[in-house]
Amino acid sequence: MKAVQIMSFGTADVLRINDVDRPAPGAGEVLVSVEATSVNGHDVIVRAGELKMVSGRRFPIGVGLDFAGTVAATGAGVEGHRIGDRVWGMVHPRQRHSVAGAAEYVVVSANRIAQAPADLSSVDAASLVVAGATALIALRDSVRLADGERVLVRGAAGGVGTAAVQLAHAMGGHVTALARDRHAELLTDLGADEVLDHGSTTSDGIGPFDVIVDTVGSELNCYRSRLAKGGRMVTVGLSASALAAIAASSVHGSRRIRTFSANPETPLLRDMADLVTSGSLRPVVDSVYPLADIAAAHQAFERGGVAGKHVVTVPRGSV
Known part of the structure; x- marks a missing residue:
């Protein structure tokens, strides 16, 4: 599968789209087929090397904090999630990941995802996580x-x-x-x-x-x-x-x-879905990039002046 990885710290030019083995979910984990992710400040400062205490100095490092997609497989003991469910979620921001949300598939703990709001596209859902x-x-x-x-x-x-x-x-x-x-x-x-x-x-x-x-x-x-x-x-x-x-x-x-580090788990993601359903929260998307152009998405984020989020789509076989 394809995954965006940081091969050295630096500008957006250090991002690489690599061929990696598709991960398999362990006990209590879910494999998500990713359809969209977004660019966040966390992604940019990890890439720049400003969060070495979290990311470590061992490469490659995965990119993409959030994601929206569908459940592709579940590990032992997972309840409440079935293959094909549309979900949104987030990798743990204080753990090192060699593969994260900017990839064709990502493995996360089952308590880090929830059903995505039915009326949102994956682009819109990823923009809100x-x-x-x-x-x-x-x-x-x-x-x-x-x-x-x-x-x-x-x-x-x-x-x-x-x-x-x-x-x-x-x-x-x-x-x-x-x-x-x-x-x-x-x-x-x-x-x-x-x-x-x-x-x-x-x-x-x-x-x-x-x-x-x-x-x-x-x-x-x-x-x-x-x-x-x-x-x-x-x-x-x-x-x-x-x-x-x-x-x-x-x-x-x-x-x-x-201050705090946002680290949402299933209950908070469900609360957000309720807010979307009630009309209290809606997505604001500034621009959408294909995975092949993720470096350009990072550069646009760093230029500022954004209205909402930069979202990256993950089409299969197009990179």
Whole structure:
């Protein structure tokens, strides 16, 4: 089978589409025939060598955090999943994988997949796995957004940002989206009450907010200062400066900056499917690339300016 692998750390040019043996599921595992995956920040920083503590330094390293497809085989003891079921899921972000979601087949633990929403294509489903899970954990579990609270979503036009705008709106928040001005119409349609152009907006001119969801990872202390009393801030845009700001906020301030690594299992994936079915969450896809062009998808992600997700399809026999 074909699988995208990192053969050395570096730019998108280090990605290779290799012929590898098709894996077989062990006890408690499922083999998924992948139809689509998406590009996430995790994929890019692993490829660049910035997560060696997770990925290790032994090559090859698999690419692709999330996936949508169909169950091709099940291991011993697996219940609730049958061959042919349409599923979505995610490989474990804190484990090393030689083959991951950007492959024709991937093996994962059965507790890392769930039935994909029936009305979503595999492209749309793949676009929501990491983005939707991250936004849901951030708003529901990390900051516990309450009805009527004022929410700022920073980096609102990206994958996590577009999901966070929708979920914050569905949870009764008054949503301010900070993004490029050209995305204002999209973000308003997704539920933003106000859209601010990040190119002309400074942190000291806005707020206060009860909740801030940051997907950028810079200037965190500046935005933290815009929290109201009792306000909460969470960031998913990790960098060296972001980690320093998180550490400082936990020591010196009551309004600490939270962070987490999205690691959804079956119950959360089912919750997301319910949100899709109810109309509270819908996919936003910026562009679609075939597996053969995954390097171009990574390059597009790194250029920024995205509205939603870059999705990679996995057609059989076309690479």
